[in-house]
Structures are given as structure tokens and as C-alpha cells.
Amino acid sequence: MAVLTEEQTMLRDAAKGWASESAPVGALRKLRDSKSKQTFDPAAWAEMGQMGWAGVIVPETYDGSAFGYLGLGLILEETGRTLAASPLLSTAMIAASALQLGGSDAQKQAWLSKIATGEAVATLAVDEGAHHAPARTALSATQSGAGYVLNGTKTLVLDGEAADLLIVAARTSGAPGDTNGVTLFLVAGDAAGVTRSHLSLIDSRGAAKIAFDGVEVGADAVLGEVDKGWAVLEPTLDRAYAGLAAEMLGSASAAFDITLDYLKTRTQFGQVIGTFQALQHRAAKWFTDLETTRSCVEAALEALDAGADSRALASLAKAKASELVHLASNEMVQMHGGIGMTDAHDAGLYMKRARVTEALFGGASFHRDRYARLMGF
Amino acid sequence: MADFGGTDLDAFRADTRAWLEANYPKSLNAPMGEDEAPWGGRKMVWKNPDAKLWLDRMAERGWTAPMWPKEYGGGGLSKAQNKVLEQELRRLKARPALMSFGVWMLGPVLLEYATEEQKQRFLPAIVRGETRWCQGYSEPGAGSDLASLQTKCEDKGDHYLINGQKVWTSYADQADWIFCLVRTDTSKKHEGISFVLFDMTSPGVEARPIKLISGSSPFCETFFDNVKVAKEQLVGKLNGGWDIAKRLLQYERQNISASGFGGGGGLSLVEAAKKELGVDGEGRIADGDFRARLAAHSMDAHAFMLTVRRAEAESKQGSGPSAAVSIIKYAAAKMNQERTELLVEALGLQGLGWEGDGFSADELAAPRAMLRAKGNSIEGGTSEVNLNVVAKRVLGLLDHQ
Ligand SMILES: Cc1cc2nc3c(=O)[nH]c(=O)nc-3n(C[C@H](O)[C@H](O)[C@H](O)COP(=O)(O)OP(=O)(O)OC[C@H]3O[C@@H](n4cnc5c(N)ncnc54)[C@H](O)[C@@H]3O)c2cc1C
Ligand SMILES: Cc1cc2nc3c(=O)[nH]c(=O)nc-3n(C[C@H](O)[C@H](O)[C@H](O)COP(=O)(O)OP(=O)(O)OC[C@H]3O[C@@H](n4cnc5c(N)ncnc54)[C@H](O)[C@@H]3O)c2cc1C
Numbered sequence: 001m002a003v004l005t006e007e008q009t010m011l012r013d014a015a016k017g018w019a020s021e022s023a024p025v026g027a028l029r030k031l032r033d034s035k036s037k038q039t040f041d042p043a044a045w046a047e048m049g050q051m052g053w054a055g056v057i058v059p060e061t062y063d064g065s066a067f068g069y070l071g072l073g074l075i076l077e078e079t080g081r082t083l084a085a086s087p088l089l090s091t092a093m094i095a096a097s098a099l100q101l102g103g104s105d106a107q108k109q110a111w112l113s114k115i116a117t118g119e120a121v122a123t124l125a126v127d128e129g130a131h132h133a134p135a136r137t138a139l140s141a142t143q144s145g146a147g148y149v150l151n152g153t154k155t156l157v158l159d160g161e162a163a164d165l166l167i168v169a170a171r172t173s174g175a176p177g178d179t180n181g182v183t184l185f186l187v188a189g190d191a192a193g194v195t196r197s198h199l200s201l202i203d204s205r206g207a208a209k210i211a212f213d214g215v216e217v218g219a220d221a222v223l224g225e226v227d228k229g230w231a232v233l234e235p236t237l238d239r240a241y242a243g244l245a246a247e248m249l250g251s252a253s254a255a256f257d258i259t260l261d262y263l264k265t266r267t268q269f270g271q272v273i274g275t276f277q278a279l280q281h282r283a284a285k286w287f288t289d290l291e292t293t294r295s296c297v298e299a300a301l302e303a304l305d306a307g308a309d310s311r312a313l314a315s316l317a318k319a320k321a322s323e324l325v326h327l328a329s330n331e332m333v334q335m336h337g338g339i340g341m342t343d344a345h346d347a348g349l350y351m352k353r354a355r356v357t358e359a360l361f362g363g364a365s366f367h368r369d370r371y372a373r374l375m376g377f
Numbered sequence: 378m379a380d381f382g383g384t385d386l387d388a389f390r391a392d393t394r395a396w397l398e399a400n401y402p403k404s405l406n407a408p409m410g411e412d413e414a415p416w417g418g419r420k421m422v423w424k425n426p427d428a429k430l431w432l433d434r435m436a437e438r439g440w441t442a443p444m445w446p447k448e449y450g451g452g453g454l455s456k457a458q459n460k461v462l463e464q465e466l467r468r469l470k471a472r473p474a475l476m477s478f479g480v481w482m483l484g485p486v487l488l489e490y491a492t493e494e495q496k497q498r499f500l501p502a503i504v505r506g507e508t509r510w511c512q513g514y515s516e517p518g519a520g521s522d523l524a525s526l527q528t529k530c531e532d533k534g535d536h537y538l539i540n541g542q543k544v545w546t547s548y549a550d551q552a553d554w555i556f557c558l559v560r561t562d563t564s565k566k567h568e569g570i571s572f573v574l575f576d577m578t579s580p581g582v583e584a585r586p587i588k589l590i591s592g593s594s595p596f597c598e599t600f601f602d603n604v605k606v607a608k609e610q611l612v613g614k615l616n617g618g619w620d621i622a623k624r625l626l627q628y629e630r631q632n633i634s635a636s637g638f639g640g641g642g643g644l645s646l647v648e649a650a651k652k653e654l655g656v657d658g659e660g661r662i663a664d665g666d667f668r669a670r671l672a673a674h675s676m677d678a679h680a681f682m683l684t685v686r687r688a689e690a691e692s693k694q695g696s697g698p699s700a701a702v703s704i705i706k707y708a709a710a711k712m713n714q715e716r717t718e719l720l721v722e723a724l725g726l727q728g729l730g731w732e733g734d735g736f737s738a739d740e741l742a743a744p745r746a747m748l749r750a751k752g753n754s755i756e757g758g759t760s761e762v763n764l765n766v767v768a769k770r771v772l773g774l775l776d777h778q
Contacts, residue, residue, distance in 0.1 A: 127726075129653070129725070129726075130653040130724060130725030130726045130727045130728075131653060131654060131725040131726070132725075155726055156726050197734060197735070198733070198734075199726075199730065199733075199734075199735045200730065200731045200732050200733040200735075201729045201730060201731055202729055202730070202731045202744045202748075203729075204731075209735055267518075268520060268521045268522040268525075269521070269522045269525075270522075270525075273521075276761070278761045278764065278765070279761065330714075330751065333590075333751045333755075334751070334754055334755065334759070334760070337520050337521065337755055337759060338515065338520060338544070338545045338596075338752075338755055338756075340751075340755075341589055341590055341596075341751060341752045341755060342587050342588065342589060342590070342596070343587075343588035343589060343590055343592075344587070344588070347590070348589075348590030348748070351590065351748065351751070352590070352744075352748070355721060355729060355744065355747075356729050358722075359722070359725055359726065359728075359729060363722060363725075364666075365664050365666035365667045365670075365722075366664075368666050369664070369665070369666060
């Protein structure tokens with residue numbers, strides 16, 4: 001655990017208490033069993049807003065607490081522990097970052113306060129294929145009068161159906177694969193020509209597929225500069241990688257704690273199964289991976305707070321966290337034996353969430369490749 | 378008739394091929410849906426009547442249990458002939474005529490341990506797919522440590538009385554009969570267990586389905602409340618059930634691994650990866666990291682397949698399942714888990730769908746198969762327990778505890 005300030009410790013403890021009492025794993029199960037198409041529980045999100053968690057990285061001028069990325073990471077870790085469904089990542093981390101990194105005063109004025117208080121849900125719409133590939137943005141934005149017209153489809157948009165604001169990566173020049181020629185646009189979630197359809201995913205939260213069919217926006221909808229959206233998009237995505245990694249770290253830690261408890265209580269052959277070395281070593285190795293991943297996640301968040309180049313650290317954190325949740329969810333099921341295979345046990349929910357977070361914003365392959373490129377090999 | 382005489386075997390192949398071609402219903406060439414698995418039994422609903430026809434035709438020749446003796450309804454084939462039959466079935470890409478715990482697990486131990494009356498009574502019905510069996514082994518407190526089971530079986534003079542609970546009983550709600558391990562002597566652990574058979578419609582039997590993480594419900598909790606069982610349904614000796622139980626587990630592992638677990642939807646891993654990850658100028662999967670991991674997996678799977686073949690060839694000389702069966706079950710579970718994981722990963726977002734729009738049926742099958750595969754290293758004895766067995770029995774390493 002990074003050395004936390006007193007305020008950070010208080011924030012973490014508050015998040016831990018709230019998540020375990022108000023948003024335990026059972027809440028996600030309930031959301032799933034209600035067959036709702038909502039990707040989060042609005043009442044829980046409202047509470048998070050009241051506690052100020054949506055504004056952790058937002059400056060005080062816009063009603064935030066300017067508490068920084070490590071602070072938000074601590075909350076994401078705690079909500080990750082209980083698989084709490086909320087737009088914290090999409091809105092408070094990713095969209096708030098994009099607006100701060102690239103927004104004009106007017107854009108910040110229009111959106112940041114609403115985000116910080118939990119009034120507005122906002123999200124980034126970037127990927128268009130089955131795999132994370134931001135540079136391959138193809139959705140077109142063509143100039144029309146003083147504004148632009150957007151045409152194309154985004155495959156997986158977090159909390160996309162609920163979002164008041166979509167931050168859309170579009171191509172204004174160049175070809176898919178070029179980082180030049182990408183432009184970010186602010187589009188109202190209910191703008192004419194926007195069709196949002198629900199994707200029912202294995203993690204019971206789901207996401208939206210969003211089609212843009214001749215969506216008209218004004219010139220003031222451009223976030224950052226035309227053709228130079230990459231300068232905002234890439235650092236925004238680094239925040240997405242690091243924030244998601246913090247959530248994943250929390251899920252893996254909870255899976256570990258639950259399993260460790262089981263190893264200490266389940267008896268077979270007249271002894272608790274935790275006495276079997278075959279399981280002890282794997283628990284110890286799992287713990288090693290948890291600790292090394294924690295170092296990476298915290299380092300990435302701290303680098304963001306310090307304003308340092310955090311690209312390699314963000315990919316390191318996301319790659320390690322992807323490997324970790326994979327290991328953690330598999331081990332959780334295996335060490336629980338048959339009971340871990342049942343729907344009634346939480347192990348399955350951790351496993352399904354793990355597979356979605358692994359793939360989201362690039363899997364381990366994507367981030368290993370990016371890391372290698374950033375390291376110059 | 379000589380089993381290995383080339384000409385005899387060639388003639389057998391020609392006959393078999395001709396018969397299969399004439400008798401395999403063409404309508405079964407379509408992929409088999411999960412709800413079409415031919416488990417047979419009283420509750421089976423045949424979606425496609427040709428599947429039932431196929432079962433009946435195969436059963437008529439005893440080819441649903443090709444190597445069992447003819448007097449019990451089996452095919453009476455030699456190993457060599459059976460191999461030919463399997464090859465010819467594969468050549469036709471034929472669906473299995475019957476999937477059956479009776480054929481895979483129970484039948485072989487009945488042949489070995491049951492009385493003549495019991496063999497006559499139970500085996501032919503298994504061959505014909507009339508009786509579907511389930512396995513009543515595990516209990517809430519007795520999983521890996523199976524011998525600690527507590528389900529009580531009392532001698533009431535002219536019958537037995539059974540009370541207790543089983544769990545993870547696959548398809549108990551669909552099965553007609555159960556082969557069940559019960560405790561007949563509480564003063565001893567292994568030597569107090571007996572092996573009994575009874576009808577699942579007996580008064581006092583209740584099976585409640587348990588839902589799995591993959592969304593399906595093949596499992597049950599099974600409760601026995603004063604279930605009366607006729608004494609002639611005890612197999613082997615009273616308190617001698619543990620040897621039968623272990624023998625059956627060997628057949629279970631052998632069958633689990635021989636089938637390689639299978640499943641995973643109709644998608645080809647390589648094709649899916651090429652489609653969703655793209656290819657480079659030379660037609661290779663563009664993502665080098667994924668390609669390297671896929672290559673490593675493919676080589677492991679290849680090595681596994683060669684090992685299965687070698688073990689088969691070697692077992693022709695010996696008799697019964699060998700110790701190598703334990704590593705094969707372990708390796709098969711690992712292979713199937715890796716393969717289903719790689720498919721989900723290759724599909725990216727398209728491999729994360731649970732239901733509804735935006736995904737093809739094959740895509741939706743992929744994550745469910747991946748989740749189901751997690752049970753491969755648990756069912757039929759966990760991988761850890763299998764490795765313990767290999768370490769102790771095969772390698773001669775002593776117990777640490
Ligand atoms: C390069 C090198 C430098 C070294 N430098 C030093 C030094 O500076 N000072 C010093 O005092 N020693 C040193 N050692 C010795 C080292 O500490 C011992 O080799 C080590 O503790 C293992 O002991 P061993 O070789 O007797 O192996 P053993 O204890 O006989 O172990 C053999 C194998 O059994 C495994 N094993 C043993 N017990 C268990 C258990 N309970 N559970 C599971 N597995 C077990 C071990 O992991 C190992 O794989 C050095 C060794 C090497 C190789
Ligand atoms: C898909 C599926 C189908 C099944 N079908 C049937 C069926 O039809 N009929 C039936 O009777 N049962 C069935 N089972 C039950 C299965 O046989 C048991 O789940 C299995 O034996 C493990 O027992 P358990 O679940 O109680 O786990 P436990 O025995 O509690 O094991 C928990 C963990 O401890 C580990 N462990 C236990 N002992 C040791 C040891 N000595 N050394 C190292 N590690 C150890 C295990 O490997 C596991 O990781 C099925 C299970 C599954 C998942």
C-alpha cells in the first residue's frame with residue numbers, strides 16, 4: 001500500500017465501508033436477476049455523488065475535491081472489491097479526465113460541475129472493433145457548414161445508454177491506424193441520429209453499442225484541436241487503463257481474501273485444505289502477484305498525480321492487472337472445488353467480471369505490445 | 378475369427394462402412410445442439426426423431442457398447458475392430474448414438490463385479506439407452522475426500538433403508554437410476570462403504586437442480602429420506618464398495634479424458650483469431666503475442682493428442698486403465714480450459730456476450746463453454762488430487778502430512 005495521507009486513508013476507509021454495506025456483491029446479483037438493462041443502480045450512484053466521489057479528480061472551482069488520481073484509484077479499488085456497478089470509471093475517471101485535459105473553459109463550465117456532483121453521466125466512445133484499437137478510429141466526422149456530421153459505430157461504450165454526454169473519437173483526416181487525424185467530439189447522449197442498443201455481457205453489467213447516423217454537432221463540440229485529438233485521447237486512455245487496473249486489483253484482492261478464508265475453513269481428509277502444500281504455494285504465489293500488481297497500479301496513479309509521463313506505467317498496470325484477475329478468478333473457482341462452479345456462489349461473478357475487464361481497454365497482449373514499443377523495442 | 382488378421386479386419390471395415398453409410402440418418406449431419414445430446418432414458422425428448430432411429434439401429438448391433446459381450450447386448454467387438462468402428466464413425470463425422478454414464482462408467486464395473494442376474498437386468502437396458510444413470514458419489518462434506526461420505530444405509534432385514542444427501546449429482550433430475558455410494562459401517566472409513574443401485578422414482582428421493590456459472594443446470598442436490606432399496610441391488614460385497622468406487626472413477630477419468638472434454642462452440646480458434654485480430658502481410662495473426670501463445674497451446678494440444686495415442690497403443694498390451702490415465706485427465710482439463718479461454722480472448726468483445734443482440738449463436742456459446750470448462754479440473758476428482766495420486770502412486774513419493 002502506498003504511503004497514504006490522512007485524508008486518503010479516510011477516503012479509502014469510507015469507500016470500503018460504503019461498498020461493503022451499501023454495494024456488496026449481492027447488489028450486482030440483484031441487478032442481474034432483475035433483468036434490468038441498466039449498467040448500474042442509479043440510487044447507489046446518487047449516494048456516491050453525494051459523498052463527492054464523482055468529483056475526486058475535478059478541481060474545486062468545478063465543485064470537485066481535487067484529490068487526485070491515487071484518491072480516485074483507492075475508491076475504484078474498493079468498489080472493485082465488491083464488483084459494485086457504477087459509472088465511476090466512465091464518468092469520474094475517464095470523461096472527467098478528457099474534459100480537463102482538452103476542454104475549453106466553456107466545455108468545462110458546462111460539464112465538470114455536473115460530473116463532480118453526480119448529476120451527469122459521461123463516457124468515452126472509442127472502440128469500433130472487437131479489440132481495443134484507438135488509433136484505428138474510423139467513425140467519420142465531416143465538415144458541414146460551421147459544424148460536423150458524424151457517421152459510424154462504436155462497439156462497446158461503458159454506461160453508454162445512461163450517458164448524458166458522449167465523448168466520441170472520430171476521424172477528420174488520415175486513415176484508420178494513423179494517430180493524426182483523430183478528433184474528439186462532445187455529443188449529447190440523446191442527440192438526433194444517435195442509436196444506443198444494449199449489449200448483454202457476461203458480467204451482468206453490459207454496455208452499449210452506439211450508432212451515429214448523420215449526427216450533427218457544432219464547431220464548439222470539438223474537444224481539443226481538430227485532427228489533434230490523439231493528444232487528449234492518449235492521456236485520457238492512460239487514466240482509463242490505470243483506473244480500471246485499480247478496480248481489477250480490488251476484485252482480485254477480494255477474490256483472494258474470500259478464497260484464503262475458505263482454505264482456512266473447508267475440511268477434507270480430516271484437515272483444513274489450507275494445510276495442503278499444493279494449495280499453499282499457489283496462495284503464496286497469488287499473493288506475490290497481488291503485491292507486485294499493487295505496486296504497478298499505485299505507481300501509475302502516482303505518476304498521473306505528479307504529471308509525469310505515465311504511458312508505460314499505465315500499460316504495465318493494465319497488463320499486470322489483466323494477468324492478475326485471470327489468475328485470481330481461476331484460482332478462486334478451483335480452490336473452492338464444486339461449490340465455486342455454482343451460480344449461487346460469488347466466484348462466478350468474479351470470473352465473469354474478470355473476463356470483461358481483461359478485454360476492456362486492451363488485454364494483456366495489447367499492453368505488452370504497447371509497453372515494448374514505449375520502451376523502444 | 379482372428380482379430381488382427383489383415384483380411385478379416387479389412388472385411389470388417391468394408392462391412393462397417395457400408396452399414397454405416399446405409400444407416401446413418403442424413404438429417405443428423407447438422408451440428409448437434411446442447412439440448413439434442415442423446416442421453417436416452419425415460420425422460421428423453423427427441424427433438425429429431427432420426428436421433429432416436431440412429432440410437433436404435435446402433436443398439437441393435439450392440440454398437441453403443443461395442444466391446445461388451447454379446448450376451449449382455451454389447452457388440453462383442455475386439456479392440457482392433459472397435460478401433461475400426463471408431464475410425465469409420467469419425468470418417469462420417471457421425472454424432473454419438475448414445476451418451477451414457479451407464480456405458481462409460483457403470484457398465485464396466487458391473488461386468489467386473491455384478492452377479493449374473495444383475496448383469497442381465499441392467500446391462501442390456503444401458504446398451505439400448507433405456508435407462509439413464511447418474512452418479513451419487515459426492516456429498517457436501519465429502520468431495521475430494523470421498524471416503525468420508527455419510528449417507529446412511531441400514532439393513533432392515535428384507536431391504537435397505539437409505540438416508541442422507543448427495544451433491545453435484547450431474548443430471549440427477551433427468552436420470553432414471555442412480556449408482557450410489559452409501560455408508561453401511563460407521564466404525565471404519567474405507568471398509569464401511571457399499572455400492573447400491575436404485576430407481577430415482579423410489580419414494581423419498583428428491584433431486585433439486587443447482588445452477589452453474591455457465592448458466593445451465595446439469596447439477597443437483599439429491600436428498601434421500603427413508604428410501605427403501607431391495608437387497609439384490611447391492612453390487613459386490615457389503616462394505617466392499619470402495620474398491621468398486623475407485624474402479625469406476627478410473628473409468629470416469631479415462632472417459633472424461635478420452636473425449637478431451639470437447640465443446641466450445643462451432644468456431645475455429647485460428648479462424649476467429651484471424652478475423653478479430655487481423656492478419657499481417659504474410660497472412661499470420663497480426664497480434665504477435667497472441668499468436669505465440671496460440672502456437673504454444675497448439676503444440677501442447679498436439680503433444681497431448683500424441684500422448685493419448687501412445688497410451689492407447691501401450692494399453693493394448695496391458696489390461697485395463699493404466700496409471701497414465703491420471704495425467705491424461707489432468708492434461709485434458711488444462712487443454713480444454715486453455716482452448717476455450719483463447720477463443721474468448723481472440724473474439725474480444727464478441728466473446729463476452731451473455732445473450733441477446735449483437736452476437737452470433739457461436740459467439741454466445743464461447744464464454745459459456747469457457748466457464749463450463751472450469752469444472753473440468755474439478756469433476757471426476759480435482760487436478761490437485763489427481764496430481765497427488767500421480768506423485769504417490771506413480772512416482773512413489775510419500776505423503777508430506
Ligand atoms: C547459488 C547458491 C547460493 C547459496 N548461497 C548461500 C549462502 O550464502 N548461505 C547459505 O547459508 N546458504 C546458501 N545457499 C544454500 C541454500 O540456502 C540452500 O541450497 C537452500 O536453502 C536449499 O537447501 P538444500 O540445497 O539443502 O535443498 P533441500 O532443502 O534438500 O531442498 C531440495 C528441494 O526440496 C524442496 N523442499 C525442501 N523442503 C520443502 C518443503 N517443506 N516443502 C516443499 N518443498 C521443499 C526445495 O525447494 C528444493 O526444491 C546457496 C545455494 C545456492 C544454490
Ligand atoms: C462439473 C462437475 C460435475 C460433477 N459431477 C458429479 C457427479 O455426477 N457425481 C458426483 O458424485 N460428483 C460430481 N462432481 C463433484 C466432484 O467430484 C467434486 O466436486 C470434486 O471431487 C471435488 O470435491 P469438492 O467440490 O468437495 O471440493 P473439495 O474437496 O472441498 O476441494 C476444494 C479444493 O481443495 C483441493 N484439495 C482437496 N484435497 C486436497 C489434497 N489432498 N491436496 C491438495 N488439494 C486438495 C481441491 O483440489 C480443491 O481445489 C462434479 C463436479 C463438477 C465441478
